[in-house]
């Protein structure tokens with residue numbers, strides 16, 4: 001059997017970081033060798049010191065640049081789960097991907113990644129009715145402590161739906177309010193709920209007069225995300241540099 005792959009985690013003190021470290025301890029294919037956080041920032045030198053072959057980042061968008069530089073500098077694969085990223089982060093991710101393997105995804109659950117395929121297929125099957133005959137909405141629910149909104153997954157699902165319907169991303173709306181808020185037939189709106197300690201839920205609604213299809217994923221524990229991220233780390237470590245799709249890393253499709 002191959003020796004366990006040394007991995008490090010950024011955001012180690014957080015909800016995801018804790019689960020990642022615990023599950024990695026139990027995984028014979030992996031060996032957690034370091035945890036970094038806001039108080040102990042990740043650097044290439046620190047990763048080299050423990051010979052980490054993958055850095056898993058579930059922290060905050062503000063940490064992205066440091067994580068990308070550290071992984072690239074140490075020759076470690078970068079597994080990026082942090083959400084709340086925008087176009088301003090693309091440069092740092094691309095720069096890392098030029099030097100090391102990178103798997104970045106708003107959701108590492110295998111089932112959520114299957115949901116993307118199902119959602120796209122549902123929209124395609126409803127064509128040519130999908131635009132404008134069917135209303136398309138995405139609803140997400142998470143714990144009260146979540147910092148970013150809407151969730152990265154909800155945004156990614158909205159983009160998948162828009163692409164499948166042949167629409168531009170500009171059709172995605174993040175709110176609806178006021179007295180002139182009638183639905184535009186071409187829009188895809190993302191609705192955000194924050195309730196208690198929920199680890200995460202996403203519902204896609206496809207509705208027409210008289211009927212509605214709902215595709216829903218519910219996480220009952222963060223292990224759904226953590227096991228996918230650990231699997232991606234084991235898959236990516238040692239591969240050539242480049243940006244790899246989550247579906248490829250998880251072996252979906």
Ligand SMILES: NC(=O)C1=CN([C@@H]2O[C@H](COP(=O)(O)OP(=O)(O)OC[C@H]3O[C@@H](n4cnc5c(N)ncnc54)[C@H](OP(=O)(O)O)[C@@H]3O)[C@@H](O)[C@H]2O)C=CC1
Nearest residue numbers: 011013014015016037038059060063081083106107108225
């Ligand atoms: N892709 C996926 O499958 C999933 C992604 N996520 C995403 O992962 C991220 C973390 O989620 P969660 O664990 O719930 O959040 P937490 O707030 O529990 O954990 C984040 C950790 O990162 C730390 N942190 C904040 N800023 C920095 C920084 N600049 N450098 C290093 N560490 C920092 C936080 O410290 P402090 O508390 O002191 O701020 C905290 O310890 C979020 O973006 C979330 O959306 C979550 C689940 C699944």
Ligand SMILES: O=C(O)C1=N[C@H](C(=O)O)C[C@H](O)C1
Nearest residue numbers: 083106107146151152153200
């Ligand atoms: O913060 C969370 O908890 C989660 N964040 C990710 C997101 O923003 O999509 C993934 C999952 O939904 C849990």
